[in-house]
Amino acid sequence: MKHSLIIITFGIMLTALSMHSANASEQEHAHNHQSNERTTTPQSQSAAESGNPLVVNAYDYAFDIPTEVKSGWAQVIVNNQRAEEIHEVTIVRLPDEIDYQTYLSEFIEPWMEIWQGMKDGDISRANLFSTASTMLPEWQNELDYRHARGIVSPGKNAEAYAYLPPGTYSVECWLKTEDGGVHIAHGMIRELTVTATESSLQPPKEGTRLQVSRNGIHMPDPITTGEQTFIVEVEPTETGTPVHADLHLIRFDENVNPSEIVQWLDWYHIDGLTHPAPAIFLGGYSTYGSALIDDKAYFTVTINEPGDYAWVIQSDPESPVWMPFTVEN
Ligand SMILES: [Cu+2]
Numbered sequence: 001m002k003h004s005l006i007i008i009t010f011g012i013m014l015t016a017l018s019m020h021s022a023n024a025s026e027q028e029h030a031h032n033h034q035s036n037e038r039t040t041t042p043q044s045q046s047a048a049e050s051g052n053p054l055v056v057n058a059y060d061y062a063f064d065i066p067t068e069v070k071s072g073w074a075q076v077i078v079n080n081q082r083a084e085e086i087h088e089v090t091i092v093r094l095p096d097e098i099d100y101q102t103y104l105s106e107f108i109e110p111w112m113e114i115w116q117g118m119k120d121g122d123i124s125r126a127n128l129f130s131t132a133s134t135m136l137p138e139w140q141n142e143l144d145y146r147h148a149r150g151i152v153s154p155g156k157n158a159e160a161y162a163y164l165p166p167g168t169y170s171v172e173c174w175l176k177t178e179d180g181g182v183h184i185a186h187g188m189i190r191e192l193t194v195t196a197t198e199s200s201l202q203p204p205k206e207g208t209r210l211q212v213s214r215n216g217i218h219m220p221d222p223i224t225t226g227e228q229t230f231i232v233e234v235e236p237t238e239t240g241t242p243v244h245a246d247l248h249l250i251r252f253d254e255n256v257n258p259s260e261i262v263q264w265l266d267w268y269h270i271d272g273l274t275h276p277a278p279a280i281f282l283g284g285y286s287t288y289g290s291a292l293i294d295d296k297a298y299f300t301v302t303i304n305e306p307g308d309y310a311w312v313i314q315s316d317p318e319s320p321v322w323m324p325f326t327v328e329n
Helices: 002-022 024-040 042-050 100-120 128-135 138-142 258-264
Strands: 053-059 062-064 068-079 090-093 144-147 157-164 167-172 189-198 208-213 216-218 226-234 246-251 280-286 296-303 307-313 321-327
Touching (some): 090 157, 100 167, 100 189, 144 157, 157 280, 216 321, 258 307, 258 321, 280 296
Parallel strands (some): 053 068, 068 189
Antiparallel strands (some): 090 144, 090 167, 157 296, 167 189, 246 307, 307 321
């Protein structure tokens, strides 16, 4: 599990080489734009009351985030209402001796090169790991992923709970533009400091229960429209790693092909996580790194309308793991 996470992170890095100076003005613009609107965002207000919000405003292609957040539980609020494209938020704690600039130059930049090599056909999936290991620093194994892949379609918000020990972090989006450019390389990466001051926030105790196991996805109770909080119990395997890497709530139309959707979730696939998405993504969680605490995940989504929805797990396109269901009013 950890291995695959590291590989995924690699891929994102390729485009980062040029992102830094090129996107400074764009980020500046996004930041100014966002400051004016933040106080009017309902999600920001509700999170502020609960103690430790980490509001991530997404743009095509920039993040506006606070510079620091308290340690302990944080409410990661992804606001994708101002973007035209789908985005995600990965939150990774850097090793103690590695600063953010070193992370960019020694980890992100090689990953962007690796992805370019995959796009050009110079690096195959079969030799990806061996190639990556020669380009990436030893300390990559100490990267500590606390949250990843809460994929959110444009016009939507999603919230998830993450547990963040103090330290220096990177907040980044590994999704890709229509021509295969990783969003990180276009500017969707930011430094975050998690302070020693501890938040009093606790994850929600009330919510709709979900179980994810080797048998698939089990949701005992039907869900309705409105804001929905999910508490997910993820079955560990014999080795202690969760059975599935991630879970997403999607809205789809009758032409949906679940194989196409799970294939799209594969970052290493040449068209994986590339705009446009084959369904509307409303939120979810990933088990990368240390993202699960006590084998549980917590997240909140807003379901605006009744209709056809599904839980989808990144899985083998030959036998996709998904659970379609209908939402009533
Ligand atoms: Cu993005």
